Amino acid sequence: MSDVATTNDGTGHEPGRQAVKANTAIKRLGPALAVFAGFLVVWYGLAALLGEPKRAAILPYPHTVLTDVWPTTVDCGEFLCLTGGGPSGVQPSQLLAATALTLAVAVVGLILALALGIGCAVVMSQYVTIERGFYPYAIILQAVPILTLVPLFGLLFGFGVLSRIIVVVIISIFPVITNTLFGLGSVDEAHHDLFSLYNASKWDRLTKLQFPAALPAMVVGFQIASGLAVTGAIVGGLFFQRGPRDLGNRILLYSSRLRPGEMVAAVILSSLIGVVFFQFFGWVGNRVGHHRLEQNKP
Amino acid sequence: MTCSLGNGSLASQFGVPVLVIAAIGDVRLVTHALPLENEPLIRISGSLNRINGEERTLTHHQSSNVDVNDHASATIPALQFVDVGKTFADGTETLSELSLSVDHGQFVSVIGPSGCGKSTLLRLAAGLDQPSSGRCVVDRSNLGYVFQDPTLLPWRTVEQNIELVNELDRSTSRTEQVASGLSVDEVVELVGLDGFENYYPHQLSGGMRMRVSIARAILPRPSVLLFDEPFAALDELTRERLNEETLQLFSDQQFAALFVTHSIVEAVLLSTEVHVLSPRPGRIKGTISVPFPYPREPELRFDPEFTNVCRQLSSWLREPVQ
Numbered sequence: 093m094s095d096v097a098t099t100n101d102g103t104g105h106e107p108g109r110q111a112v113k114a115n116t117a118i119k120r121l122g123p124a125l126a127v128f129a130g131f132l133v134v135w136y137g138l139a140a141l142l143g144e145p146k147r148a149a150i151l152p153y154p155h156t157v158l159t160d161v162w163p164t165t166v167d168c169g170e171f172l173c174l175t176g177g178g179p180s181g182v183q184p185s186q187l188l189a190a191t192a193l194t195l196a197v198a199v200v201g202l203i204l205a206l207a208l209g210i211g212c213a214v215v216m217s218q219y220v221t222i223e224r225g226f227y228p229y230a231i232i233l234q235a236v237p238i239l240t241l242v243p244l245f246g247l248l249f250g251f252g253v254l255s256r257i258i259v260v261v262i263i264s265i266f267p268v269i270t271n272t273l274f275g276l277g278s279v280d281e282a283h284h285d286l287f288s289l290y291n292a293s294k295w296d297r298l299t300k301l302q303f304p305a306a307l308p309a310m311v312v313g314f315q316i317a318s319g320l321a322v323t324g325a326i327v328g329g330l331f332f333q334r335g336p337r338d339l340g341n342r343i344l345l346y347s348s349r350l351r352p353g354e355m356v357a358a359v360i361l362s363s364l365i366g367v368v369f370f371q372f373f374g375w376v377g378n379r380v381g382h383h384r385l386e387q388n389k390p
Numbered sequence: 391m392t393c394s395l396g397n398g399s400l401a402s403q404f405g406v407p408v409l410v411i412a413a414i415g416d417v418r419l420v421t422h423a424l425p426l427e428n429e430p431l432i433r434i435s436g437s438l439n440r441i442n443g444e445e446r447t448l449t450h451h452q453s454s455n456v457d458v459n460d461h462a463s464a465t466i467p468a469l470q471f472v473d474v475g476k477t478f479a480d481g482t483e484t485l486s487e488l489s490l491s492v493d494h495g496q497f498v499s500v501i502g503p504s505g506c507g508k509s510t511l512l513r514l515a516a517g518l519d520q521p522s523s524g525r526c527v528v529d530r531s532n533l534g535y536v537f538q539d540p541t542l543l544p545w546r547t548v549e550q551n552i553e554l555v556n557e558l559d560r561s562t563s564r565t566e567q568v569a570s571g572l573s574v575d576e577v578v579e580l581v582g583l584d585g586f587e588n589y590y591p592h593q594l595s596g597g598m599r600m601r602v603s604i605a606r607a608i609l610p611r612p613s614v615l616l617f618d619e620p621f622a623a624l625d626e627l628t629r630e631r632l633n634e635e636t637l638q639l640f641s642d643q644q645f646a647a648l649f650v651t652h653s654i655v656e657a658v659l660l661s662t663e664v665h666v667l668s669p670r671p672g673r674i675k676g677t678i679s680v681p682f683p684y685p686r687e688p689e690l691r692f693d694p695e696f697t698n699v700c701r702q703l704s705s706w707l708r709e710p711v712q
Contacts, residue, residue, distance in 0.1 A: 301543070
């Protein structure tokens with residue numbers, strides 16, 4: 093953005109440009125870094141105020157989250173072990189394994205939610221009767237607090253990975269359906285006329301007009317769904333203490349064992365998954381969105 | 391079944407209108423009211439249930455059923471509205487008993503106040519809407535439509551937008567037309583878009599986008615081309631240039647055009663014939679044949695005769711509603 097300004101300086105010398113670039117980078121990222129530094133200061137302050145016995149049990153110093161957990165990574169390869177072996181307690185490799193499991197559940201669940209959601213929306217968009225039959229329930233289900241259903245899934249499908257994936261699908265499918273349906277229906281009337289004029293088949297209309305037109309709205313739906321998918325994967329773990337260890341149930345475990353360092357590490361890892369998902373769909377959104385920056389208005 | 395009698399021969403012998411009525415019952419009827427002088431031919435096709443003097447009961451026929459053979463196409467209009475009325479579901483009557491025809495090689499413009507049903511006329515011709523009464527006769531298998539907006543697909547390049555026409559219609563008649571139509575390169579050159587094939591619509595100016603839209607419409611070499619105020623949203627300069635290019639296209643390509651516009655000058659410059667519509671419900675208030683031969687130069691706008699034609703049209707447009 094400010095590249096143009098720098099080339100207009102006339103000098104065009106490499107060192108000068110580098111300096112200006114660095115300068116603008118500081119201007120852009122500086123405030124965010126300052127806020128982060130402030131956050132760390134407050135954290136250190138609170139931990140210091142708590143004093144030693146409480147600090148270990150409730151809120152450790154930020155750096156101990158890393159030092160406590162990280163160095164012992166290599167030791168334990170056992171996925172399901174409850175009792176941490178090393179001196180620093182629960183093994184970080186368990187944390188990584190838990191993260192991998194949560195990530196897998198979220199990814200598989202999200203892919204299923206996208207596939208099913210898009211499928212439902214397409215069917216509803218093509219057959220009005222089906223839309224009239226199902227759409228009201230899709231809306232009502234959205235209002236049901238899905239979390240209350242999670243224990244039920246446990247009873248129905250067991251406490252394993254399957255239930256967790258189902259939780260992810262159920263929790264993240266609605267924004268996919270509603271946004272896809274909205275996108276497919278928001279095609280310009282004039283474009284529909286154009287397709288009618290040339291006797292376009294239903295399939296051509298769907299694939300060459302409705303889908304491309306709906307993509308930006310769909311990606312927004314995917315972005316919302318991806319955030320929900322991570323939440324779903326964690327929540328599934330929180331509810332299902334039995335079964336494989338993922339981040340959700342690790343967090344509860346660490347909490348009950350007064351291991352705040354590992355707990356915070358688990359929270360950070362789950363946030364990372366969320367950030368990666370969100371960024372990914374943000375990137376996808378930019379890719380599909382850029383042709384639509386301006387519509388056909390002359 | 392189609393019966394066709396006395397096509398032109400009687401008229402040439404007697405020089406008077408002849409009404410030929412053929413067939414009874416379910417047999418398809420073709421009546422030709424043959425013209426005096428330059429009056430357009432009227433062709434009515436329908437199914438006759440009763441013949442009773444002047445009363446003809448005609449049922450609507452899908453216009454694409456109308457067979458246009460070579461012999462007939464010389465005399466049958468490319469596009470014809472017969473007593474067309476259109477009342478929308480909300481009760482708005484936009485068109486009322488409107489009849490007009492566009493012969494092959496004719497460029498007919500329709501001007502009128504906003505909301506008088508000009509666009510509706512084109513939608514009826516293209517089959518995007520059905521008339522509430524009367525009929526619209528046209529061979530829809532080869533019809534081009536230049537919409538009010540360029541209606542380009544923003545995710546397709548110029549080239550891909552033009553090619554869309556060939557991708558959509560896979561019927562056999564269309565496949566033949568693809569063969570007989572122009573190539574994308576040819577139309578791109580015709581509308582002056584060389585070098586812009588790989589641009590996206592949002593990278594083009596309004597005038598350029600309209601050119602793409604025109605290129606797309608003429609790709610299959612349509613026999614009838616409908617224009618719905620295509621240049622209304624453009625600046626005056628671009629509009630004049632596109633007017634000239636449309637004239638050029640009309641001279642080069644053989645099509646019959648029905649052109650809807652607000653601009654009197656544009657209508658007169660382009661057309662062989664201009665109809666003025668009354669305010670809603672639209673009917674024809676007046677018709678002028680524009681006497682200038684083609685090819686026309688843009689300087690024609692400053693011709694006194696040209697101004698006279700414009701003045702006449704303008705006075706019709708201004709006339710208060712009775």
